Amino acid sequence: MSAHEPIPFLNLSAEYKALEQEWFEQIRMTGGSGRYILGPQVAEFENEFAAACGAGFSVAVANGTDALLLSMRALGIGPGDEVITTPYTFFATAEAISHTGAKPVFADIDENTFCINPDHVASRITPKSKAILPVHLFGCAADMTALNTIAADNGLAVVEDAAQAFGARVGGSRVGALGDVGCFSFYPTKVLGCYGDGGIISMANEIHVAALQKLRNHGASAPFMHDQLGYNSRLDEIQAALLRIKLRKVDQDIAARQAIADRYRQGLQATDVRLAQAPAYGTHVYNLFTIASARRDAIRKALQANQIPHSQCYPLPLHLQQVYAELHYKAGDLPVSEKASMETLSLPVYPAMPHAHVDRICEIIRSALG
Numbered sequence: 038m039s040a041h042e043p044i045p046f047l048n049l050s051a052e053y054k055a056l057e058q059e060w061f062e063q064i065r066m067t068g069g070s071g072r073y074i075l076g077p078q079v080a081e082f083e084n085e086f087a088a089a090c091g092a093g094f095s096v097a098v099a100n101g102t103d104a105l106l107l108s109m110r111a112l113g114i115g116p117g118d119e120v121i122t123t124p125y126t127f128f129a130t131a132e133a134i135s136h137t138g139a140k141p142v143f144a145d146i147d148e149n150t151f152c153i154n155p156d157h158v159a160s161r162i163t164p165k166s167k168a169i170l171p172v173h174l175f176g177c178a179a180d181m182t183a184l185n186t187i188a189a190d191n192g193l194a195v196v197e198d199a200a201q202a203f204g205a206r207v208g209g210s211r212v213g214a215l216g217d218v219g220c221f222s223f224y225p226t227k228v229l230g231c232y233g234d235g236g237i238i239s240m241a242n243e244i245h246v247a248a249l250q251k252l253r254n255h256g257a258s259a260p261f262m263h264d265q266l267g268y269n270s271r272l273d274e275i276q277a278a279l280l281r282i283k284l285r286k287v288d289q290d291i292a293a294r295q296a297i298a299d300r301y302r303q304g305l306q307a308t309d310v311r312l313a314q315a316p317a318y319g320t321h322v323y324n325l326f327t328i329a330s331a332r333r334d335a336i337r338k339a340l341q342a343n344q345i346p347h348s349q350c351y352p353l354p355l356h357l358q359q360v361y362a363e364l365h366y367k368a369g370d371l372p373v374s375e376k377a378s379m380e381t382l383s384l385p386v387y388p389a390m391p392h393a394h395v396d397r398i399c400e401i402i403r404s405a406l407g
């Protein structure tokens with residue numbers, strides 16, 4: 038391998054090649070079955086997914102954003118309510134809250150995990166608060182023990198945004214089994230992704246299953262009978278067939294991601310860069326490997342000069358986005374999130390990433406920092 042072989046950010050087409058044959062067999066079977074949406078593959082996948090995350094039940098939907106929206110609708114969240122969440126996340130998290138008619142209330146993050154800070158959540162509770170919506174950001178489990186205690190003490194629901202974190206754990210339990218409901222995305226770049234859009238909601242309490250099955254199918258209580266407004270939010274059979282194949286090897290993928298993260302930490306330990314790592318209370322599955330440095334711009338320049346792809350997740354925290362100007366936050370209100378948005382940089386990581394590529398990236402960063 039030459040030292041200057043191009044380094045991709047991800048390599049989804051290579052992963053596809055490895056399971057193409059197995060998936061195509063399933064596509065042929067599905068094609069002949071005449072069942073294309075919410076059929077037997079989806080039902081089997083829902084069972085297997087619930088078992089894999091230890092949640093008891095799951096309901097598949099069309100994408101991760103809908104998983105959040107339908108979950109909150111099933112929990113009765115709507116106009117007049119407040120949902121406390123993090124501003125340092127992908128926009129879909131807060132967008133789903135706003136689409137219920139509720140108001141997102143932003144609490145600051147922890148500077149090591151980049152996940153919501155439980156102490157700050159506690160300080161944002163009002164009589165209108167209905168739920169806490171933590172995000173297991175970049176694959177790092179949020180501090181669910183502390184958040185669940187706050188929720189229980191204040192009668193709030195907990196909706197986990199686990200879109201980036203399939204398989205992460207707190208204690209012995211996997212994310213998605215820690216709150217009232219867990220919301221996952223199968224967007225292709227996630228730890229568990231499909232080849233299109235997809236999502237799922239996991240839950241321990243069967244009470245939400247029927248409500249969510251109804252919401253995803255136009256609020257129908259029986260064929261052509263509607264007693265509430267729902268959505269068209271369903272998963273395809275061919276995506277479910279693919280996800281069943283990928284679910285069987287996702288633990289291996291996670292171990293490979295964790296080995297790559299170890300390699301980055303070894304390569305960068307002598308620098309003053311802050312490195313992604315698992316928190317004391319749980320694990321990290323490294324959907325992204327995110328570093329933070331006051332000298333981020335020097336690092337970016339060096340990566341650019343060497344054609345190393347990288348991404349800036351996320352450049353503007355949600356409380357400062359124009360769409361939320363009406364909420365009247367200002368710069369300085371959530372300083373840890375604002376600092377993160379100025380200092381973080383996400384580096385390439387995917388299960389089959391050669392460790393030699395990690396080493397080369399570390400060398401470039403070390404020399405950029407002198």
Ligand SMILES: *Cc1c(COP(=O)(O)O)cnc(C)c1O
Pocket residue numbers: 100101102103126127129130172198200201221222223224234235236
């Ligand atoms: C990807 C993502 C979503 C949305 O998932 P989609 O399937 O793209 O709708 C929500 N929250 C977070 C944190 C995400 O990373």
